[in-house]
Amino acid sequence: MPWRLEDHTADALLAVEGADWPALLEEAAAALAGFVTGGDIPGTTLRKMRRVAVGADEPSEAWVQWWRELFRLWSVEGLLAVSAGVREDSTPQETRAVLRCVPAEQLSAASLTDVKAVTRHRAEVEAPAAGDASWRGRIVLDV
Amino acid sequence: MSDVPLERVDDTTWDIPIHGAMRVPGRIYASARMIESMRSDPCLEQVRNVATLPGIVGHSIGMPDIHWGYGFPIGGVAAFDPAAGGVISPGGVGFDINCGVRLLAVRGVKPKRAKKHRGELAADLIKAVPAGAGRGGPLKLKAHELDQVSRGGARWAVERKLGREEDLEVLEERGCAAWAEPKHVGADARVRGAPQLGTLGSGNHFLELQTVDEVYDAEAAARLGVEEGAMTVLIHTGSRGFGHQVCDDSLERMLQASERYGIELPDPQLCAAPFDSDEGQAYFGAMGAAMNYAFANRQVITHRVREVLRTRFGPHAEAEVVYDVCHNIAKKERHVVDGEERELIVHRKGATRAFGPGHPLIPDAYRDLGQPVFVPGDMGRYSFVLLGTEGSATRAFGSCCHGAGRLLSRNQARKRARGRNIPRELAALGISLQAAGKRTVEEELSDAYKDVADVVEVVHRAGLGRLVARVRPFAVVKG
Numbered sequence: 001m002p003w004r005l006e007d008h009t010a011d012a013l014l015a016v017e018g019a020d021w022p023a024l025l026e027e028a029a030a031a032l033a034g035f036v037t038g039g040d041i042p043g044t045t046l047r048k049m050r051r052v053a054v055g056a057d058e059p060s061e062a063w064v065q066w067w068r069e070l071f072r073l074w075s076v077e078g079l080l081a082v083s084a085g086v087r088e089d090s091t092p093q094e095t096r097a098v099l100r101c102v103p104a105e106q107l108s109a110a111s112l113t114d115v116k117a118v119t120r121h122r123a124e125v126e127a128p129a130a131g132d133a134s135w136r137g138r139i140v141l142d143v
Numbered sequence: 144m145s146d147v148p149l150e151r152v153d154d155t156t157w158d159i160p161i162h163g164a165m166r167v168p169g170r171i172y173a174s175a176r177m178i179e180s181m182r183s184d185p186c187l188e189q190v191r192n193v194a195t196l197p198g199i200v201g202h203s204i205g206m207p208d209i210h211w212g213y214g215f216p217i218g219g220v221a222a223f224d225p226a227a228g229g230v231i232s233p234g235g236v237g238f239d240i241n242c243g244v245r246l247l248a249v250r251g252v253k254p255k256r257a258k259k260h261r262g263e264l265a266a267d268l269i270k271a272v273p274a275g276a277g278r279g280g281p282l283k284l285k286a287h288e289l290d291q292v293s294r295g296g297a298r299w300a301v302e303r304k305l306g307r308e309e310d311l312e313v314l315e316e317r318g319c320a321a322w323a324e325p326k327h328v329g330a331d332a333r334v335r336g337a338p339q340l341g342t343l344g345s346g347n348h349f350l351e352l353q354t355v356d357e358v359y360d361a362e363a364a365a366r367l368g369v370e371e372g373a374m375t376v377l378i379h380t381g382s383r384g385f386g387h388q389v390c391d392d393s394l395e396r397m398l399q400a401s402e403r404y405g406i407e408l409p410d411p412q413l414c415a416a417p418f419d420s421d422e423g424q425a426y427f428g429a430m431g432a433a434m435n436y437a438f439a440n441r442q443v444i445t446h447r448v449r450e451v452l453r454t455r456f457g458p459h460a461e462a463e464v465v466y467d468v469c470h471n472i473a474k475k476e477r478h479v480v481d482g483e484e485r486e487l488i489v490h491r492k493g494a495t496r497a498f499g500p501g502h503p504l505i506p507d508a509y510r511d512l513g514q515p516v517f518v519p520g521d522m523g524r525y526s527f528v529l530l531g532t533e534g535s536a537t538r539a540f541g542s543c544c545h546g547a548g549r550l551l552s553r554n555q556a557r558k559r560a561r562g563r564n565i566p567r568e569l570a571a572l573g574i575s576l577q578a579a580g581k582r583t584v585e586e587e588l589s590d591a592y593k594d595v596a597d598v599v600e601v602v603h604r605a606g607l608g609r610l611v612a613r614v615r616p617f618a619v620v621k622g
Binding site for chain 2: 005006010038075076109110115116118120121140143
């Protein structure tokens, strides 16, 4: 499973995997959408597109920035990125992507989970070690 | 498992000795059984980390409901002396600035009759007080109105006939942080806050109709309006997206400020700035604005509750504000440290102010009693009414606990709820539940929380507060 919810006393710790950096970020978008909606995402609605760019010297900082972009779109603009197309040549230092978003009003309010913020608490990302094919990232959402 | 060393001081008090970069010792108020449970979570390390911040005085304190938070633990209290380079930290307040509780005492409604109509009441309340993820309400604030709310707090609502002048007399800070500076609130916080005033939110926020089922101090209970059998309303919510975003924006600025001021951080979410610095003052002003938003939010909800009660029970139905306390806040307060009275910045994150009798900041009506404190439990059991004590001033900067504290993660709670019908279980206990979402119900089930009775017992024995009454819910609204 590319993302899963791990135990955290009070909040939501999401663990995400991807074959490479762009795939990790694409899975992160799916993770936020899955967490917020509980998987209840309408399949046929028109998506709104948003271009985003993030980048930082440290992959962990770029990881937090990516999550903050996703969350800002949701909490401020009311657009939930249900999928992301991250440019294949993206790196933590320079990432460009197109997000396909569903407006909040097209989602079922009863199935939504409130998220207060994306935190830096235990935020981490690991590049693949020898013999491991995946990038892994963790993020804690304050809920 | 945490291996933080603890020295037992007495039955309910444990000290964490100074180690490494700690400037002061840690202090935990808990029973021996609670200490064992705390060791399964990194909250004791967090108490130790807080003790490394510049200007901290006394102890870095953990309440019996302490658990893992961001940087600072939830259930933590720490005071910093600005005259000694003391800092202010958004992580010491939390994302939900001035999340707090307000208790109303209901008059003119027979509790037996209200219980008979509990299902309809819960349904009326969730219609009147929007709940759930990101839900906005009927109030849509324009930019200048948001500034007015940020400056005026509960008074803003009272001036618009969403409350009464006398309500303000019995709110912490009279419902207004006078130091608020809306100019330090960013655009995103304004967008998030504009449609949400008068809404409950989700997670652990709730609105409950209750009755007083046990009284421990009849005289104090009568003074507070919580006599045995009386009907009460408990409102638990905060500053909604407005406060969340103020915290988030401030954390980013404070990370840079920590570097600029050479503050060593064992955890980036402890980021802080000297209180007197530009960054410290900007956060204090923005936090005050969010604090006021939360006071106004609970005031608008109070008004909606009154409307619901009057509509159902007639014009004689009345709900008087008993008191309103903040859980997540940093405030300037005067406390005695090492025999000297000093002005300190007291951070309470998941902790409640609990001033003892005679304190000048307690409303006239309660000054001889001590400050009222409300400690919510979970939706299937009970909550408690306490009074602050002199002991809380000397032992915890005038503070005590704020709730039960989670026992299970949200993930574990959902697993525990699998195959169960939680609303039906609550109905069997005489409790009607209305919730915006099924997931919140599962995550907030009673089993997910520690028994709040254990928490208040420690607080009572430790002399941080004294028990007055216990209240049990019969109608619950959750997000």
